[in-house]
Amino acid sequence: MFNVHGVACAAALSLALFSGAAEAGELVKVKDITGREVEVSVPVERVILGEGRQIYFTAALDTDTPFKRIVGWRDDFQKADLDGYNAYLEKFPEMGKIPTFGGMKDGTFDIEQAVTLKPDVIIMNIDAKSATEESGYIEKLSKVGIPLVYVDFREKAMENTDPSMRLIGKLFGKEKRAEEFVEFHDTQIKRVTDVLAKAKDLKKPLVFMERAGGYSDDCCMSFGNENFGKMVELAGGTNMAGKIIPGTFGTVNPEQIIASNPDQVIVTGANWELYVPGGKWVGVGPGADKALATKKLAALMQRPAFTDIKAVKDGNVHAIWHQFYNNPYQFVAVQQIAKWLHPELFKDLDPEVTFKELHERFLPVAYRSGYFVSLNTGL
Template sequence: MTMFGRVALAAVGFCALFSGLAFAGEKVTIKDVTGRDIEVSVPVEHVILGEGRQIYFVAALDTDAPFSRVVGWRDDFKKADLDGYNEYLAKFPEMDKLPTFGGMKDGTFDIEQAVALKPDVIIMNIDAKTATEEAGYIEKLGKVGIPLVYVDFREKPMENTEASMRVIGTLFGKQERAEEFIRFRAEQIARVTDVLAKADAKKPLVFMERAGGYSDDCCMSFGNENFGKMVELAGGANMAKDIIPGTFGTVNPEQIIASNPDQIIVTGANWELYVPGGNWVGVGPDADPKASVRKLANLMQRPAFTGVKAVKDNNVHAIWHQFYNNPYQFVAVQQIAKWLHPELFKNLDPDATFKELHERFLPVDYKPGYFASLAVAG
């Protein structure tokens, strides 16, 4: 049995155990992804999301009414994922009236506004931990009885996604739903890792460019986590693994040319509100495939990619940036595996996987457009 299979079976046991412990309105102690023990009454009815894109995991649990608990959220969803925002807005117009907040990290979070909304809990991403602690927010919120809980789908998502989904499942009283999602995720990752475990496949060298074209700088990438770890799970060798010590960092153009990667994958999304008319690749729901390919090809004209093997062979791809910040990363793992090992995964359909995820767990219909490739265009 694979590691992911064992995790899925363990999850079933966890769900059966915990479902008998928590009752409506009962105070329980949960452990968040930082190891903090937090006392909270569950299920929570009023929630502040420390990031708007946390709706990605909220929707997987509160599928019928994803905004029913949300009393406020950070103002990033519309700017960071305009197509996704509009997709949800069309079905849930009430979300446009929710109070919005600035971020903890940039010091624009309004704690008085948050307290006035009387949330049962505030859910924060782990990358805001340092700023939160320096500002003393946990203590200030604690004085008025508002717990703050950390989750993580960005810093170490392949390590913390399951734990984060269980935390949220407990908070929402949706433990069984969370375990169902975790099982589905494990099964879909195993469709890649099980095949690779039986194959003696060479690992192509992959350069992951983070948010290519978002700025004129080159080139942001990933260390041994997030998309970097997804590349490894998909049967590739992450070029920046030994260059970037943490999850995120930068690789200079000379390093890319010298490394001469076999494959290049650029993350992108519709960032028109961040960088109007920018060179970013706007992959995402219902994105124009021709525009995505055109902009991807344009990015390969930069000096960092001059003469690189991946560009010569048209092994250049674009993938939805937001996979780096939600529990759907298994879809990205499947697509990357299909790009890196087309013969091994010719029968694997990541679009079908993502569509099934939408049909089983999400309140909006699936619209393709999350991937683009010069190999297909060529």
């Protein structure tokens, strides 16, 4: 069983080949996102995904048959993104038969089970690196001829998304497709950053990003200078927790929110019915009930940390799909946040249209609205 969990630096971190152009089934050396040199026979035909939500990038490359290479995956997709899982299951019922794994982090990865699945590669998220290495899994897998590579859409997403997609494109024999995605990704981010760069006397609103608001009764998880914190900065805002949280993720005290008095509040959410049944979380995502999500978002603002702050008084409170934090679609989130923070600058930008185009060009399931809600009825 197993659980593992920017564009300027893309060239430095992207795929490096040492044995020249690869032919079908040729053993090549690649560099993963950590700089490790790994020998892999490409194109890979059998893959174990370290997270079920890695389907977000698999589907963008193997659009017509997104599960054809997947012989095993972690069981988080259904739990963390129930609406997204059901959308894929509806179109690809065979998905429900893929063997699931538990966790490398908790030491329950079954190497014997992995061997029986005969994977050509295991794709792991970078946040599992320490646990994976401490447990000696890489060496144990190497002894049975199973290579492992790290990708990253989470810790330094804006820096590592492009090289991660190029690496996966190489593994899958889909380099051209990966490059098309990278171009689309970068172009969509520039639709925000280019406008902001030309804006005169830009006032950056103070933004509090609440991570998974309502998931528990605790207040309040947030983001440091990476992930959604970085997206806020790219969208022309100031991330309130940037100077409070030293890493990518952390917690902010209610008193800090009150004292900082943010101009805008953005809460991440998803359908977490399998994690916290009937919870206070905001269930945004594909096909979400926007009226219910808005009601639950308003209820979260009744907590003591929020009732008297500027964002709540002005109605500048929003919810956004949590899973943008761990997939290569972050450019959609950047556009939506920019539109919330600077509505006049981005009145002609429609993130829903961008997301629809992403689905039409790269994804095998139809776009379903519901990824964003706002208490500001003027937006």
